[in-house]
Amino acid sequence: MALNDNRIMIVGVGGAGCKIVSKLHDTVPSGPRTAVISTDSKALSGSSVPARIQIGSVQTGGLGAGGNPEIGNQSALDDAEMLRGLFSDVGIVIVVAGLGGGTGTGATPVVLDMARERGALTICFATRPFNFEGHHRSKVADEQIEKLAKSSDMLIMLSNDLMLEFISEANMGEAFAKVDDIVINGICAVWMMVARPGLINLDFADLQRVVQNSEGVCVFGYGDARGSERGKEAVRQILDSPLLEKGKTLEKAKALLVSIIGGHDMLIRDVDEVIKKIREKASADAEFFMGTIMDEDWKDRLTVTVIAAMEWSIPEEKGKEPSERKEVKSQSGGRKGKQNKQGNLDFSAFPDKGRFKGMGGTIMNGEDLDIPTYYRKGIEIGK
Ligand SMILES: Nc1nc2c(ncn2[C@@H]2O[C@H](COP(=O)(O)OP(=O)(O)OP(=O)(O)O)[C@@H](O)[C@H]2O)c(=O)[nH]1
Ligand SMILES: [Mg+2]
Structure with a gap:
């Protein structure tokens, strides 16, 4: 049974999550309900x-x-009540966040828990930071993955670094924009899977079967092609996709879910080609689910999305990135020996920051003056 669009909600948390969901809202205005949540x-x-x-x-x-x-x-x-209110009468919540910062990383498990408390099934799309952002961000992200897997029915991870092959010449803004587009594609595929009736149906129970094989972590890849050779081309993109480690992920996956979206002109030959090639690559023991969706906007087009259940392993860092090297150098002042690291005071241990009961903070022009200036403005204090 397909779910009514009104019962699906897509929620962005933190800077990256808000940006991705806002873009999705602007590009698919007739899509599902959306919401954005941030401290910022x-x-x-x-x-x-x-x-x-x-x-x-x-x-x-x-x-x-x-x-x-x-x-x-x-x-x-602190605002759990407000979050709980957001999820009344929602069947499936798809939460999107970039891991590595404060809000997306820390607030997403709570958002997922609130959605679950209201009885919704939860899917989380989360990105792992690029290595060029520095080791600290990756560490912050990696520490949260287990928690996210527990708080969601399905956690779909995208490791930004897998994208570098696509975008090696791009500047940073373009690199993030590319990741935005990939995540939007993944979300739309999952949303259509559960919201659009298909000729061969996939539903949330199938998604859950995939997750049961994954200890909660999945990865995804997709191919999207037009023209008379669209079946061949879409599956070629899947097998070459850096997101699926050029087919290696298909070999390793314990379960695979393949969703094919096409127009009313979708050919059996194309569906057959796609499924055959993916099955050839997959392990014989892998559980396999497939579904097709027809949509009038997909005339002359085929989109294939693969969700693969995996044992999640932290991608290896390819050496230290320049920004990180610079950070180490500035801390050591160019000298050998012990390196002192500037720490951040953990305010979470003092939620009221010494305020009198019932008093608010000192807010001026939207800035909380109780937070030290260097911390508010993200300034690293030199030695
Ligand atoms: N796809 C995408 N990812 C982004 C973008 N901006 C940041 N990210 C990624 O998301 C991670 C977290 O960054 P933000 O979402 O800005 O952080 P936040 O959750 O708002 O956290 P705080 O700003 O600390 O409250 C970063 O380390 C990047 O990997 C973006 O525009 N698009
Ligand atoms: Mg932010």
């Missing part, structure tokens, strides 16, 4: 999504969680 009032005001929820304004003064997931987490807990 600027990220919210820049979004065209009507449901914008600011969390943790007491903690953060509307300025973001400063890269601290504990602040992101506490912000969501």
Whole structure:
């Protein structure tokens, strides 16, 4: 049974999550319901999504969680009632976040828990930071993966670094924009899978069967082609996709779910080609689910999405990136020996920051002056 669009909600959490969901909202306005959640009032005001929820304004003064997931987490807990209210009468919630910062990393498990409390099934799309962002961000992300897998019915991870092959000449903005588009494609495929009746149906029970094989973590890849050779081309893209490690993921996967979207002109020959090639590559023991969806907008087009259940392993870092080397150098002042690292005071241990009971913070021009200036402005203090 396909689910009514109104019972599906796509929620972006933190800067990256808000951006991706806002883009999705702008490109597919007739799509499912959307909402954005952040500690950062600027990220919210820049979004065209009507449901914008600011969390943790007491903690953060509307300025973001400063890269601290504990602040992101506490912000969501402080406003848990508001989050719970968002999920009334929702069947499936798809939560999207970029891991590595404070809000997306820390608040997403709470958002998922609130959706579950209201009886919704939860899918989480999360990205792991690029290595060029520095080791700290990857570590923050990796520490959260297990928790996210527990809080969601299905966790779909996208490792940004797998994209570098596609985008090696791109600047940073273009690299993130490419990741946005990939995540949007993945979300749309999952949404159509559960919301559109297909000729060969896939439903949430199939998605869950895939997850049961994955200890909660899946990866995805897709191919999208037009023209008379669209079947061949779409499956070629899947087998070559860096997202699926050029087919290696298909060999390793314990379960695979293949969704094919096409127009009313979809040919059996094309479906056959796609399924045959993917099955050839997959392990003989892998559980296999497939479905087809017809949509009038897909005339002369075929989109194939593969969701693969995996044992998640942290991608290897290919050496230290320049930004990181620079950071180490500036800390050591060019000298050998012990390197001192500037730490951040963990405000989450002092949620009221010494305020008198019932008093608000000192907020001026949207800035919480109780938070030290260097911390608010993200300034690293030199030695
Ligand atoms: N796809 C995509 N990813 C982004 C973008 N901006 C940041 N990211 C990724 O998301 C991670 C988290 O960044 P943000 O979402 O900005 O952080 P946040 O959750 O708002 O956390 P705080 O700002 O600390 O409150 C980064 O480390 C990047 O890997 C973006 O525009 N698009
Ligand atoms: Mg932010």
